[in-house]
Amino acid sequence: MLESLLDPWRWERSLQDFPDYLEGFGMTLRVTAAGWLIAMCIGILLGLISTKQNKALKAVSRIYIQFFQNTPITIQFFFFYVGVPAIIKQLFHMSKAYRLSKFVIGIFGVGLYHGAYIAEVIRSGIEAVPGGQKEAALSQGFTENQAMAYVILPQTLKMILPPLTSQTLALLKNTSTLAMVVGLDLMYYADKSVGYTGYFQGYLIAAAMYFAVCFPLAMLVKVFERNAARNPELKRKKKKSRGGGLI
Amino acid sequence: MKKRFLAVMTMAVMALAALTGCGDSDGASSAASGDSSAQRTVEDIKAEGVLKVGAKSDTINIGLINTATGEYEGYDVDVAYEMAAKIFGCTYEEAVANHLVEFTSVTAKTRGGLLDNGELDCVIASFTVTDERKKSWNFTQQYRLEPVTFLVNKEAGVQTLADMDGFVIGVGQGTTTAELIEEYKEAKGLDVNYEIQDFQYISDGVAALKTGQIDAYSVDRTGLFAYMDDTTMLTEDAFGVQEIGIALKLGNDELTQFMDNALTELKESGRLDELKAKWGILTDEEVRAME
Numbered sequence: 419m420l421e422s423l424l425d426p427w428r429w430e431r432s433l434q435d436f437p438d439y440l441e442g443f444g445m446t447l448r449v450t451a452a453g454w455l456i457a458m459c460i461g462i463l464l465g466l467i468s469t470k471q472n473k474a475l476k477a478v479s480r481i482y483i484q485f486f487q488n489t490p491i492t493i494q495f496f497f498f499y500v501g502v503p504a505i506i507k508q509l510f511h512m513s514k515a516y517r518l519s520k521f522v523i524g525i526f527g528v529g530l531y532h533g534a535y536i537a538e539v540i541r542s543g544i545e546a547v548p549g550g551q552k553e554a555a556l557s558q559g560f561t562e563n564q565a566m567a568y569v570i571l572p573q574t575l576k577m578i579l580p581p582l583t584s585q586t587l588a589l590l591k592n593t594s595t596l597a598m599v600v601g602l603d604l605m606y607y608a609d610k611s612v613g614y615t616g617y618f619q620g621y622l623i624a625a626a627m628y629f630a631v632c633f634p635l636a637m638l639v640k641v642f643e644r645n646a647a648r649n650p651e652l653k654r655k656k657k658k659s660r661g662g663g664l665i
Numbered sequence: 666m667k668k669r670f671l672a673v674m675t676m677a678v679m680a681l682a683a684l685t686g687c688g689d690s691d692g693a694s695s696a697a698s699g700d701s702s703a704q705r706t707v708e709d710i711k712a713e714g715v716l717k718v719g720a721k722s723d724t725i726n727i728g729l730i731n732t733a734t735g736e737y738e739g740y741d742v743d744v745a746y747e748m749a750a751k752i753f754g755c756t757y758e759e760a761v762a763n764h765l766v767e768f769t770s771v772t773a774k775t776r777g778g779l780l781d782n783g784e785l786d787c788v789i790a791s792f793t794v795t796d797e798r799k800k801s802w803n804f805t806q807q808y809r810l811e812p813v814t815f816l817v818n819k820e821a822g823v824q825t826l827a828d829m830d831g832f833v834i835g836v837g838q839g840t841t842t843a844e845l846i847e848e849y850k851e852a853k854g855l856d857v858n859y860e861i862q863d864f865q866y867i868s869d870g871v872a873a874l875k876t877g878q879i880d881a882y883s884v885d886r887t888g889l890f891a892y893m894d895d896t897t898m899l900t901e902d903a904f905g906v907q908e909i910g911i912a913l914k915l916g917n918d919e920l921t922q923f924m925d926n927a928l929t930e931l932k933e934s935g936r937l938d939e940l941k942a943k944w945g946i947l948t949d950e951e952v953r954a955m956e
Contacts, residue, residue, distance in 0.1 A: 422781045427800060500876050507877075515877020600835075600862045600873075609774065610863045613839030616777025616801065 423618065432619035435611040442607035443627055449524035449603060450590045456529025457589060461536025466566075468541040479537065486534035491595050494531055498523040499599040524596045524603065532589045539585060543578035544570060579642040587635045591628065604628065704917040705786055710752055715767045718745040719779055719788035722770035723866050725891030726944045728790055730770070737768045740887075740944040741789045744808050747936070748787070748911070751927040772865065773839020777801065780914050787913045787924065791885060793841050794910040803921040807908035808928050808937065810952040811885040813845050815900040816871065816892060821880060825901050826850060830857040832880040835870040838863040842883050845905030852904075867892065887946050903955040 464479040503516040547570045555565035597605035608624035710716055720737055721728030728739040749765040750757045771790050779785045780802055794804045817823050836842040843861045864870035870882040871892045889899060913921050931937040938948050
């Protein structure tokens with residue numbers, strides 16, 4: 419096994435597919451970027467709703483978060499691959515099957531899923547700011563929204579940066595699930611190459627490419643964590659704010 | 666911080682070196698020559714009492730796990746039992762009854778590695794013989810010839826590749842099908858554009874075809890034939906005849922020669938054609954006539 423791992427021919431042959439890997443890598447990065455934007459929009463919206471008093475809105479947000487956190491992302495991808503096109507076809511009475519592009523499947527797949535986690539990060543971040551801060555702001559004549567925007571959120575931001583970056587990292591890695599629905603992403607092309615050649619080297623090449631973008635993000639998490647720890651007032655609450663950082 | 670990073674990296678390198686037996690040079694040379702002491706011989710298999718075969722578990726008539734009995738069934742599976750019968754000097758029926766073959770489900774991605782690390786004696790799983798693959802594994806002569814064709818939805822109203830302009834065509838991951846379609850297209854001088862998408866399992870590809878996510882699925886004729894139903898059909902195309910052989914670990918010439926001889930005997934006695942008839946597989950003559 420190990421001798422075949424060192425076989426120069428196998429490396430050479432696997433590297434012949436490198437242009438494919440690059441194309442897939444481009445897809446992975448595009449899906450990550452756009453998927454992250456969707457996840458952030460959903461996360462901020464639901465995160466803020468979760469801290470409000472409105473019970474109906476809160477319930478909607480809880481249901482969304484629990485649903486997406488407690489079903490596998492793989493099933494969600496298949497839903498976008500097969501389910502959504504079928505629904506669209508029915509709704510618009512199309513004669514031919516409708517197809518979503520892999521990019522669209524990808525960004526909604528990771529976007530909706532990680533949106534649920536980011537919402538939790540943001541909710542716990544807001545809740546970690548001591549209640550006295552809000553009371554003080556309100557007593558100074560700030561409205562509820564102004565207090566949120568000028569007093570609470572700036573403090574929240576520093577705390578949520580580490581778990582938020584972890585989520586970005588997890589989102590990037592989870593785009594590889596797209597390969598299961600022929601996603602044309604890096605994992606798909608790695609699978610394709612390894613499937614054809616039977617040489618494990620293809621996976622190592624893909625792993626190196628994922629690592630090259632994930633490792634800096636992981637380092638960034640460390641930097642943000644140190645920054646967050648520097649704020650003495652928030653230090654006490656730090657543990658609480660890490661809640662949503664699961665994959 | 667920097668020191669710790671260095672320490673971790675050093676440890677990682679050392680671990681890797683330990684894993685690889687601390688030597689690039691001897692690793693490379695044994696890879697080239699194929700370590701003969703590690704090769705399994707016919708005698709070894711006899712002593713162990715079981716032939717370890719990598720088989721398909723998802724392809725009807727070729728290699729499929731019967732969910733009722735848990736047993737592997739199909740043409741490739743029967744070839745494996747015939748090989749076991751030759752090795753252990755018994756009949757096919759005895760080989761089946763005494764479980765002389767231990768099957769492991771393989772896919773295109775796993776079959777090579779399982780041969781390399783010696784977990785399997787051979788792979789009998791629609792493994793197409795190519796010159797490139799001969800660099801990494803030993804192959805016997807072909808035990809099955811397969812033309813490639815397309816499975817399409819009847820309502821699409823297509824007859825051949827010429828009608829498939831703008832199609833998304835699914836192929837099996839790890840197969841040579843994509844190249845064969847391209848060669849076929851050039852040979853016929855067709856002006857069609859299509860996109861290829863790879864699927865890990867034939868069942869995934871057929872499901873994608875039926876839900877309209879792809880327009881056609883292309884692979885071995887036998888593989889496709891089994892998935893045909895009221896809504897789908899095979900096109901008139903038959904091209905890129907593939908030689909399917911038994912794959913063994915690189916350098917295991919003794920076992921390769923033994924199995925090659927066994928296949929010659931099965932062909933001469935007509936036994937192989939008998940098995941083909943049993944599983945609805947085209948004989949070599951029928952395949953040649955189709956081209």
